[in-house]
Amino acid sequence: KAGVTQTPRYLIKTRGQQVTLSCSPISGHRSVSWYQQTPGQGLQFLFEYFSETQRNKGNFPGRFSGRQFSNSRSEMNVSTLELGDSALYLCASSLRQSNQPQHFGDGTRLSIL
Amino acid sequence: QKEVEQNSGPLSVPEGAIASLNCTYSDRGSQSFFWYRQYSGKSPELIMSIYSNGDKEDGRFTAQLNKASQYVSLLIRDSQPSDSATYLCAVTRGGSQGNLIFGKGTKLSVKP
Numbered sequence: 001k002a003g004v005t006q007t008p009r010y011l012i013k014t015r016g017q018q019v020t021l022s023c024s025p026i027s028g029h030r031s032v033s034w035y036q037q038t039p040g041q042g043l044q045f046l047f048e049y050f051s052e053t054q055r056n057k058g059n060f061p062g063r064f065s066g067r068q069f070s071n072s073r074s075e076m077n078v079s080t081l082e083l084g085d086s087a088l089y090l091c092a093s094s095l096r097q098s099n100q101p102q103h104f105g106d107g108t109r110l111s112i113l
Numbered sequence: 114q115k116e117v118e119q120n121s122g123p124l125s126v127p128e129g130a131i132a133s134l135n136c137t138y139s140d141r142g143s144q145s146f147f148w149y150r151q152y153s154g155k156s157p158e159l160i161m162s163i164y165s166n167g168d169k170e171d172g173r174f175t176a177q178l179n180k181a182s183q184y185v186s187l188l189i190r191d192s193q194p195s196d197s198a199t200y201l202c203a204v205t206r207g208g209s210q211g212n213l214i215f216g217k218g219t220k221l222s223v224k225p
Contacts, residue, residue, distance in 0.1 A: 033212065042217035043157070043201065056212040090156055099145040099205040102213060104156040 002027065004093050004105035012111045018079040021108045025072050025093030031055075032074040033102060034066060037088040046089075049074050050096070078110075086112045116140060117204050119216035127224050132189040134200050134219050139183065142207020146178055148187045149201040151218065157201055161187060192223045 005024040013019050025032050033056075034046040045058040049068035066076040072093075078085055088109050092102035118137050126132045134148075145164055149157035163169045163176040163185065175188040185204070189196055199218040205211045 035215075043215035045212050045214065048212050056206075058212070099211060099213070101147065101159050101162050102203075103159060104149075107156050 004091055004103055006089075006091050006105035006108050008108060009106065010109045010111075012113060013081050014113050015081055015083060017081050018077060019081060019110065020075055020077045021089055021091075021110075023074045023076075023091030023093075023105060025074070025091075026103055029093035029095055029103075030072050031094045031097055031100070031102075032068055032072065033092045033094075034074070034076050035090045035092065036060075037090055037107070038086075043090070046076065081112050083112050086110060115216075116214045117202055117216040119200075119202050119219045121217060122220040123222050124219055125222045125224060126192050128192060128194060130192050130223075132192045132196065132221055132223070134187040134189075134202075134221065136185045136187075136202030136204075136216055137183055138185070138202075138204040138214075140204065140207050140214075141180075141183065143180075143183075143204045143211070144207070145205040146176070146185045147203040147213070148174075148176060148185075149203060149215075150196075151199045151201060153198075189221075192221075194223045194225050197221055197223050 031050045033048040048056040068074045088107045090107045092104045094100040094102045148161040151157045161176040173190045177186045201218045202216040203213045
């Protein structure tokens with residue numbers, strides 16, 4: 001069974017640009033959660049999608065947004081990039097709810113110059 | 114008070130010893146608890162989940178949960194150098210659809 005697939009693996013952007021990251025969950029998983037991981041702050045929850053609806057949202061500015069498609073694939077978008085957005089962005093999927101075991105993809109490493 | 118707290122370590126144990134990792138949480142409504150292992154440069158890997166008070170064993174790993182004390186722990190028996198990693202404790206926010214909150218992790222080093 002294929003795991004969670006995130007693309008791209010690496011991205012380099014400059015301040016002010018925007019970026020879109022993609023996540024394909026494990027087959028049959030309908031909940032997708034996004035996290036930002038930095039050395040100082042650890043893993044921080046961005047948002048969770050289930051059945052194309054945002055079910056939970058973390059404490060991030062509106063520049064961070066996401067969506068989920070009918071096949072459960074999800075994208076997250078960050079607009080007007082700032083240097084502090086440099087981080088590892090991780091996607092995790094679970095069967096139905098985020099309180100069930102979540103399985104992570106390999107992440108997208110985003111660097112802002 | 115932080116929602117999920119872990120000792121950052123590093124925790125150093127000799128090969129073959131028992132490693133004990135601890136985690137406390139603040140939300141009394143939390144229902145699901147997980148331990149993840151993260152090797153340097155890799156993504157977190159789920160190793161244990163626990164939902165009710167008591168112990169849950171899986172191979173060399175034992176998770177312990179005490180909801181009254183808001184405490185969850187992970188024991189690793191017969192520690193191996195390959196267990197050297199950062200261990201993340203994750204707890205769901207209260208309610209059936211609460212999202213996961215992660216601690217900052219404890220770095221474990223197993224010395225040969």
